[in-house]
Amino acid sequence: MPDSVYKIIELVGTSDKSWEDAAKNAVETASGTLHDLRIGEILKLDMTIEGGKVKSYRARVNVSFRLDA
Amino acid sequence: MPDSVYKIIELVGTSDKSWEDAAKNAVETASGTLHDLRIGEILKLDMTIEGGKVKSYRARVNVSFRLDA
Amino acid sequence: MPDSVYKIIELVGTSDKSWEDAAKNAVETASGTLHDLRIGEILKLDMTIEGGKVKSYRARVNVSFRLDA
Amino acid sequence: MPDSVYKIIELVGTSDKSWEDAAKNAVETASGTLHDLRIGEILKLDMTIEGGKVKSYRARVNVSFRLDA
Amino acid sequence: MPDSVYKIIELVGTSDKSWEDAAKNAVETASGTLHDLRIGEILKLDMTIEGGKVKSYRARVNVSFRLDA
Amino acid sequence: MPDSVYKIIELVGTSDKSWEDAAKNAVETASGTLHDLRIGEILKLDMTIEGGKVKSYRARVNVSFRLDA
Amino acid sequence: MPDSVYKIIELVGTSDKSWEDAAKNAVETASGTLHDLRIGEILKLDMTIEGGKVKSYRARVNVSFRLDA
Amino acid sequence: MPDSVYKIIELVGTSDKSWEDAAKNAVETASGTLHDLRIGEILKLDMTIEGGKVKSYRARVNVSFRLDA
Amino acid sequence: MPDSVYKIIELVGTSDKSWEDAAKNAVETASGTLHDLRIGEILKLDMTIEGGKVKSYRARVNVSFRLDA
Amino acid sequence: MPDSVYKIIELVGTSDKSWEDAAKNAVETASGTLHDLRIGEILKLDMTIEGGKVKSYRARVNVSFRLDA
Amino acid sequence: MPDSVYKIIELVGTSDKSWEDAAKNAVETASGTLHDLRIGEILKLDMTIEGGKVKSYRARVNVSFRLDA
Amino acid sequence: MPDSVYKIIELVGTSDKSWEDAAKNAVETASGTLHDLRIGEILKLDMTIEGGKVKSYRARVNVSFRLDA
Numbered sequence: 001m002p003d004s005v006y007k008i009i010e011l012v013g014t015s016d017k018s019w020e021d022a023a024k025n026a027v028e029t030a031s032g033t034l035h036d037l038r039i040g041e042i043l044k045l046d047m048t049i050e051g052g053k054v055k056s057y058r059a060r061v062n063v064s065f066r067l068d069a
Numbered sequence: 070m071p072d073s074v075y076k077i078i079e080l081v082g083t084s085d086k087s088w089e090d091a092a093k094n095a096v097e098t099a100s101g102t103l104h105d106l107r108i109g110e111i112l113k114l115d116m117t118i119e120g121g122k123v124k125s126y127r128a129r130v131n132v133s134f135r136l137d138a
Numbered sequence: 139m140p141d142s143v144y145k146i147i148e149l150v151g152t153s154d155k156s157w158e159d160a161a162k163n164a165v166e167t168a169s170g171t172l173h174d175l176r177i178g179e180i181l182k183l184d185m186t187i188e189g190g191k192v193k194s195y196r197a198r199v200n201v202s203f204r205l206d207a
Numbered sequence: 208m209p210d211s212v213y214k215i216i217e218l219v220g221t222s223d224k225s226w227e228d229a230a231k232n233a234v235e236t237a238s239g240t241l242h243d244l245r246i247g248e249i250l251k252l253d254m255t256i257e258g259g260k261v262k263s264y265r266a267r268v269n270v271s272f273r274l275d276a
Numbered sequence: 277m278p279d280s281v282y283k284i285i286e287l288v289g290t291s292d293k294s295w296e297d298a299a300k301n302a303v304e305t306a307s308g309t310l311h312d313l314r315i316g317e318i319l320k321l322d323m324t325i326e327g328g329k330v331k332s333y334r335a336r337v338n339v340s341f342r343l344d345a
Numbered sequence: 346m347p348d349s350v351y352k353i354i355e356l357v358g359t360s361d362k363s364w365e366d367a368a369k370n371a372v373e374t375a376s377g378t379l380h381d382l383r384i385g386e387i388l389k390l391d392m393t394i395e396g397g398k399v400k401s402y403r404a405r406v407n408v409s410f411r412l413d414a
Numbered sequence: 415m416p417d418s419v420y421k422i423i424e425l426v427g428t429s430d431k432s433w434e435d436a437a438k439n440a441v442e443t444a445s446g447t448l449h450d451l452r453i454g455e456i457l458k459l460d461m462t463i464e465g466g467k468v469k470s471y472r473a474r475v476n477v478s479f480r481l482d483a
Numbered sequence: 484m485p486d487s488v489y490k491i492i493e494l495v496g497t498s499d500k501s502w503e504d505a506a507k508n509a510v511e512t513a514s515g516t517l518h519d520l521r522i523g524e525i526l527k528l529d530m531t532i533e534g535g536k537v538k539s540y541r542a543r544v545n546v547s548f549r550l551d552a
Numbered sequence: 553m554p555d556s557v558y559k560i561i562e563l564v565g566t567s568d569k570s571w572e573d574a575a576k577n578a579v580e581t582a583s584g585t586l587h588d589l590r591i592g593e594i595l596k597l598d599m600t601i602e603g604g605k606v607k608s609y610r611a612r613v614n615v616s617f618r619l620d621a
Numbered sequence: 622m623p624d625s626v627y628k629i630i631e632l633v634g635t636s637d638k639s640w641e642d643a644a645k646n647a648v649e650t651a652s653g654t655l656h657d658l659r660i661g662e663i664l665k666l667d668m669t670i671e672g673g674k675v676k677s678y679r680a681r682v683n684v685s686f687r688l689d690a
Numbered sequence: 691m692p693d694s695v696y697k698i699i700e701l702v703g704t705s706d707k708s709w710e711d712a713a714k715n716a717v718e719t720a721s722g723t724l725h726d727l728r729i730g731e732i733l734k735l736d737m738t739i740e741g742g743k744v745k746s747y748r749a750r751v752n753v754s755f756r757l758d759a
Numbered sequence: 760m761p762d763s764v765y766k767i768i769e770l771v772g773t774s775d776k777s778w779e780d781a782a783k784n785a786v787e788t789a790s791g792t793l794h795d796l797r798i799g800e801i802l803k804l805d806m807t808i809e810g811g812k813v814k815s816y817r818a819r820v821n822v823s824f825r826l827d828a
Contacts, residue, residue, distance in 0.1 A: 005080060005082050005083070005094055005095050005098040005099075006080065006083075007078065007079070007081075008079040009079075009214065010215040010269075011213065011214055012213040012271060013212050014211055014212070018708070018710050018777070020778065020813075024813045025212055027808055027813055028812065028813070029212040030212075038807070039805055040806040040808055040813070041804075041805045042803070042804040042806075045732040045735075045804075046729060046732060047713060047717065047730040047732075049721070049728055052721030052722075052725075052727065053721070054710075054713070054714045054717055060215070061806075062079075063808075074219065074232055074236040075218065075219040075221075076219075077217040077219065078217075086503075087503050089155075089156050089157065092192070100191070101190075104190075106187040107186070108184060108187065109184060109185040109192070110182070110184045111183040111184060113524070114183075115525060116525075116544075117521070117522060118514070118521055118523055118546075121514030121515075123503075123506070123507045123511070126503060130185075131217075132187075136218075136236060142359055143357065143358050143359070143370055143371050143374040144356065144357040144359075145354065145355070146355040147283065147355075148283070148338075149282065150284065151281050152281070152282075156501070157502070158537075158540060161530060161537070162537045165530065165532055177529055177531060177532065178530040179528075179529045180527070180530075183528075199530075201532075205356075205374060225296050225432070226433070227431075227432050227468075227471060230468070231461075231468045234461065234468055235467065235468070238467070239466075242466075244463040244466065245463055246462060246463065247460060247461040248458070248459075249460060252317075252321075252459075253315060253318060254315070254337075255314070256303055256316055256339075259304065260304065260307070261296075261299070261300045261304070261316070264296060286352070286354075286407075287352055287353070288409060289350050290349055295433070295434060302350050321459075322453060322455045322456060323441065323454040323475075324453060325445070325451040325477075328442065328445030328446075328451065329442065330434075330441055330454070336353070363570070364571070364572065364640070365640060368668060369668075369675045372675055373674065373675070376673030377673075380673075382670040383670055384667060384669060385668040385670055386665070386667045387665070387666040387667060389594070390593075390597075390666075391591055391592060391593045392576075392594075393590070393591060394583070394589040394590055394615075397583030397584075398580065398583070399572075399579055399592070402572060406668075408670075418635055419632060419633065419634050419635070419646055421631070421633075422632070422633065423631075423697065424697070424698040424699075424752075425696065425698070425757075426754060427695050428694055443695040443757060476631075478633060488784055488785050489770065489771040490768065490770055490771075491769040492559065492769075493560040493614075494557060494559055494560070494619075495559075495560065496557050497556055513557075543560070550770075562767040562768075562821075563764060563766055563767070563826075564764065564767065565764050566765075569641075571640070581764040581826060582764075596662070597663040597666075599645075599648065599660070599661040600659070601658040601659055601660065601661055604649065604652030604653075604658065605649065606644070606645045606648055606649070609641060626701060626703050626720075627704075628699065628701055628702075629700040629701070629702065630700075708779050709778070709779065734801070735800075735801040735804075736798055736800045736801060737782060737783075737799040737801075738797070738798060739799055739822075742791075742794075742796065743787065744779075744783045744799070747779060
């Protein structure tokens with residue numbers, strides 16, 4: 001059947017190094033249970049702050065995967 | 070209990086004919102496992118292109134369904 | 139007087155065939171009582187679902203018409 | 208493990224009293240099966256109307272929870 | 277004729293009690309002259325302030341009703 | 346009754362001089378039939394072009410007025 | 415001099431009762447040091463959750479006040 | 484060199500049949516001079532109206548293509 | 553061939569007098585090399601400041617023109 | 622130290638002449654106490670109306686200035 | 691008093707290395723005079739360019755801090 | 760001539776390292792044929808995923824350059 005259907009879920013990854021790393025954490029955690037991930041779109045970037053210092057970078061990511069693939 | 074709770078999920082349907090068909094594919098695939106779907110809201114429309122021609126129409130759709138109905 | 143004033147109203151058309159048909163219904167219903175319609179802008183597309191099937195396509199449309207033309 | 212991953216889901220709660228109550232219904236229904244909820248963000252507020260009266264208040268809410276916590 | 281057309285108008289209700297009450301005022305004033313209202317969508321919430329105190333809550337609401345019903 | 350209700354309508358004014366003039370045209374045309382106008386919010390500014398020259402400035406304006414005042 | 419200048423600041427109020435109360439807290443705290451507040455616009459509503467229950471309502475508010483011109 | 488660069492241009496296609504046809508016209512006109520088109524994203528849909536009837540459907544489309552491919 | 557295709561480009565005009573003048577500069581510079589311009593939509597207005605004074609007004613404008621159909 | 626930090630504040634200027642004048646008032650009032658202003662971005666334009674006439678033009682402006690310059 | 695009030699300010703940090711570094715500069719400069727910072731939200735990322743090369747990365751950040759904590 | 764006109768184009772850069780690198784690729788490719796680039800604004804960040812791993816980072820960038828400089 002040529003007409004495939006994808007589902008999009010929204011994840012937040014965190015990292016104390018960078019937003020790339022935060023987004024990668026979110027995607028690679030999701031890829032443990034979901035297959036055929038293709039694109040991760042960044043929806044929001046922020047930081048947590050503690051004691052006047054940046055403690056972690058967070059990336060909110062939309063990830064799409066094929067249903068019933 | 071009169072106060073019901075709905076969940077909204079985001080799907081992408083594809084079709085080589087039209088966006089109506091793409092959205093219908095997404096909704097009717099979802100209705101196989103979810104019940105009491107009411108509304109499908111279009112979030113984004115796009116097309117894939119191959120060899121200079123439109124290959125498929127894609128519709129990103131928000132679908133809501135009742136939890137524990 | 140060269141400086142004309144337009145009013146914009148917001149309509150929702152429905153159709154069981156397509157969003158083009160839904161938008162056309164909205165525009166052509168409005169044109170019965172309003173004159174000199176020029177542009178119809180799509181604000182939102184959605185679908186109603188019943189029994190797991192798409193029942194109707196709906197198009198929310200901004201229509202502008204000249205006041206006192 | 209310092210780099211946690213969260214998932215965000217979108218719920219709609221309803222109440223005949225208030226939007227606070229509608230949002231609380233959504234969150235507390237979700238907390239039955241999900242743990243470690245932290246924040247609920249309001250995405251949209253609306254009302255259903257029947258017989259010229261407001262029948263229910265609805266709140267669309269983004270709720271985040273920790274994966275594999 | 278199965279393909280109905282709706283019109284959407286934008287109202288602002290005010291109340292010294294709550295945003296629910298402000299939105300209800302807008303909807304129930306409109307229902308005096310319009311019939312078959314279904315949904316009221318909140319577009320904006322604000323407050324007027326006087327003498328350092330909140331004087332009124334205001335809710336901007338989109339209300340849809342059927343044309344020629 | 347202290348809790349007043351306002352209606353918001355959307356107008357487009359045009360002028361060959363300026364956007365201020367275009368918006369003023371829209372507001373002052375509306376004030377012929379509506380009373381107690383308070384605020385006009387600019388939603389969009391554009392220009393029509395003819396023969397490579399700007400022909401007119403257009404301002405899309407939200408105007409609110411009191412119902413049954 | 416008739417042309418006054420206003421400044422807009424962004425506050426977040428919290429309450430365990432309602433969003434109206436949260437917004438009121440923000441405004442009335444600000445009115446202790448700022449004078450001639452007029453309008454408070456809601457930018458965002460959310461909730462904090464603890465132990466599966468809503469713990470507090472939060473309202474992000476834009477408040478404008480006159481600069482001492 | 485593995486790190487490719489794409490350019491995105493914005494086109495408007497028109498059709499008297501459908502928005503799919505309008506978008507296809509835009510994409511296939513562009514593909515005459517540009518190569519390696521991949522995705523066409525819909526930015527806006529509208530209609531021109533003449534004599535109370537829909538005259539044409541228009542689709543504003545973002546099309547991306549590879550630079551120096 | 554009745555189905556024409558338009559391209560939209562984004563320009564920024566500057567002027568030390570007004571935003572109308574800034575937008576006009578952008579449009580009339582573009583009309584030297586492009587033909588059949590119809591509409592210029594304002595996307596953003598800003599100002600450059602120097603020595604505490606406004607030095608220039610800038611208008612970001614979307615201009616559409618017909619591709620050589 | 623090469624890595625400078627800027628602060629952005631939001632002002633509303635008013636004028637009975639034009640939005641350029643309103644924005645200029647906001648910027649030039651701010652420049653009395655802040656130094657090294659560079660850019661003023663327009664966030665919103667509106668008008669106050671009295672007795673059916675435009676009474677003043679208002680411009681909401683983001684102004685950035687260097688901290689500790 | 692359990693109902694705390696936060697203020698949100700908008701900063702722009704710059705760095706010749708990365709957006710993480712730019713955002714960190716903004717936050718850590720602010721933390722010199724403000725206490726109890728919790729979250730920094732990214733509003734915009736851009737770059738300055740000189741001689742055809744990226745000269746600096748800039749991050750616009752919303753930072754919230756407790757009033758009277 | 761004091762009133763300059765800029766054009767803004769939209770590019771997508773890719774990198775397997777970081778979004779900074781992706782954006783830099785887009786800008787420095789453009790600077791080969793365009794001169795007097797000043798600012799690159801990030802419009803969107805995403806990632807491509809292959810085999811459950813992030814394969815590349817992509818940055819969509821608005822780049823402005825002076826016409827006829």
